[in-house]
Amino acid sequence: MKLFWFLPTHGDSRYLGTSVGARTVDHAYLKQIAQAADQLGFEGVLIPTGRSCEDSWVVASSLAPFTEKLKFLVAIRPGIISPTVSARMAATLDRISNGRLLINVVTGGDPDEQHGDGSFLTHAERYEVTDEFLKIWRGVAAGESVNFEGKHLKVENAKTLYPPVQKPYPPLFFGGSSEAAVDLAAEQVDVYLTWGEPPAAVAEKIKAVKDKADALGRKVRFGIRLHVIVRETSQQAWQAADELISHVTDETIAKAQQAFARFDSVGQRRMAELHGGRRDNLEISPNLWAGVGLVRGGAGTALVGSPQEVADRIKEYAALGIETFIFSGYPHLEEAYRTAELLFPLLPLDHVKPAGQVNLTGPFGEIIANDILPSTLPKPDAALEPTPAPVLAAAS
Template sequence: MSLRFHWFLPTYGDSRNLVGGGHGVATAATGENRAATLEYLGQIVRGAEQLGFDGALTPTGAWCEDAWLTTAMLASVSRRLRFLVAFRPGLLSPTLAAQMAATFQRHSGQRLLLNVVTGGESAEQRAYGDFLDKDGRYARTGEFLDVVRRLWHGETVSHVGPHVTVEGARLSRVPDPIPPIYFGGSSPAAGTVAAEHADVYLTWGEPPHAVAEKIAWIRGLAADRGRDIRFGIRLHVITRDTADQAWAEAARLLDALDPALIQQVQRGLARSESTGQRRMLDLHGGTREDLEISPNLWAGVGLVRGGAGTALVGSHAEVTDRIEEYHALGIDEFVLSGHPHLEEAYWVGEGVLPELRRRGLWSHPDGDQDLVQPSEIPFAAAAR
C-alpha cells in the first residue's frame, strides 16, 4: 500500500520562524506573522493538493481557529484534499458530533477524517466548561466514540453511562463512507481507547526505537480485541537540496528564538498532564544543546511549541531515508508540517515525495499526470 502524506493548516498563524503555542501555552511568534486568513490557508490547501498530499490536519484548542468551521469553508477551494479535523469529545453531544460528521462527509464529497483529541490540559478544558480529570476524559471519550460509531452504522441508540447519556438517538442520514478515526495518546488510558476505537493510531515524532515500542504496545492491545490498526506519525520537516542547507535553516530557526520565550514556554509545558508532552520535553530538556536526538531528528521545535516538537532535518534523500525507516517499523501515514507551511510544502512535495515515488513507496493520488492547474479547481477564483 502506498504511503499517505498529510500536511497541516496553521489556523493560529504562520511565520518564517517557529510559532509556539498549544498545550496550555499562549501562541507566540518570533517574527512577522502571517494571519490565518481563509485566503492564506486556501493557498496552503491548493498547494498541498497539487503536490500530492492526501489530507491536511487542522488543530483544535483555545490557541487556534475552530477546526470544523475553518475546514468547511476551505472544502470548496479544493477538489480532492481531505481534512483531518481535530475535535474534543465532551464539548458537544455525541449525537451532534455524529450528525456534523455525516453532514461534512456529504457536502465535502467524502473528504472528512477525524482526529479525536481527548484534551490533556485541565485548565483549558475548564475554560470550555469541562471539569473532568484526565482519566475521566479518556473514559468519556470511549463512551462517546461507542455512541458515535453506533449512530454511523444506522442504529437507534439509547445509552446511560457515567459520562454520556442519550435516549432514542438516530441519524436521518448516515455518512458514507464512515470517516476514519485518528487517535493518539501515550498514557495507559489512551492506549485502551485507541485499541478499541482508532482506525489510525498517531504518535508524535520520537526516535525509532521509542516509536517501535509504541507500535508494539498498541498493536498488542488492539489484537487482544480482535482489531487491526494502521499507524501514523506527526512530524515537522526541514528539507533542502543538501543537508548543509537544511541544517542551516534549523540553525536560523533556533537563533531566532528568544531565550526568555523558551523559558516561559517550558514552564508552561512542564505543568502539562499529557504523558506524550512529557515525553517530548524529555527529548530536549529545555536546552538548545544536543537537539539532534536521533539521525536527522531535531527536537528544536519543542522548545517553544506544545504537542509535536520534533522535525526531520536533512537533504531530500536523508529525509526519505528516515521516512522509509519509520515505515519499516509499521508507520503508513505521515502528518507533516513546516515553517512557513506554504513554502515548506513545496520543499517536501518537490523534493521528498518524488524520491519516495522513485523508491516505489508513494504515488500521487492523481496518478502521474501533471500538477492540477488552478483553473481546474472549483471556486479557486473566489479564494484568490
C-alpha cells in the same frame, strides 16, 4: 504510504517564538495552503484544535468547496460536545465534501484550557468519557439508533437521519501515550497517531497498541506527526533548522516550558523530555531534531536533512508499520511545495501520479529563449551529488 500537510490555524511565520517574519493567517492564506496541498498531491491536511486555533470544523467546511481531492482531518472533543451532535456534524461535512472528512479524536491535555471549555474532569475521567463518547458516536455515525448509559454519558434513541458518504463512518484518528490511550486506540479507533519520537520509542508504542488490538480481533493502522525541514543538501537543511529558532530567547523557552509543565498529557511530557528545555543537544536521533518543541506544544520534532536523508528516515518509520505521515513546515505555503518537490519522487506514495506523468496542458518550468522546453530533472540521487570543483591549470 500517505503524506498529509498541515493548516496553521494558530499562526505561521518564518521563525519560531517571535513576531519577526510572522504573517497574517486569514481565510485567503489558509485557502492558498489548502489548494497548494491539493494540487501538489498531498493526501490531506490536519487542522489543529484548541483555544489558540481557529475552529477546525468551520475552517474545513469553508475550504472544502475550494479543493477537489484533499481530505480534512478535523478534531472532535469528547466531553465538550454531544456525541450525537458531533456525529451529525461529521455526516454533514462528509456529505458536503463528498467523502473527504477524517476525524481526529482529541481528549485534551491542558487542564487550564479544559476548564475554560467547562470540563473539569481528571486525566483518567477524560479517557472514560472518550470511551463512552466513541461508543455512542460510532453507532450513531453508522446509522444505528443508540441507547447507552455509562458512568458519564447517557443517550436514548440517539441517531442521525443523513448518513455519511464513507462507510460505516469517516475514519477515526487518535493519539495518546498513556496506558489509557493505548487501550482506547486498540478498541475503538482506526489510525493510531504518535508524535515524532525516536524510532525505538515509536516501535514500542506501535507494539503496545497492536498487541492489544490483536487480542480484541481488531486491526489498527498507524501514523506519525512530524515537522520537516528538507533542503537540497544536508548542510542547508541544518542551517534552516538553526535559523528557525534564531530569534528564540532563553526567556521565551523558559516561559513555554513552564506553560507546558501544567499539562497532564503524557505525550507532551515525553516531548519535553526529548530536549529538556535546552538548545545545545537537539538532534535526538539521526536527522530527528527537537528544536520545535522548545516553544511549540504538541508535535515538537522535525526531520532535518537532504531529500535522501529525510526519505531514509521516513522509510525507517514506515518499516515499523507507520503508514500515514502528517508533516508541517515553516512557513507552511512555501514548505508544502518544497516538501512535495524534494520528497515525493523518493517515496512510494499511493496518492501522487507516478514520476514521468506530466500535465502537458500548461507550462511546466520556464520556457527557455521562447522556444526550448526545459529538460527533465536528473534522478533525485544524482541531483544531490556535489559538482566537482574545476581543475585549474598551473600558470606557465
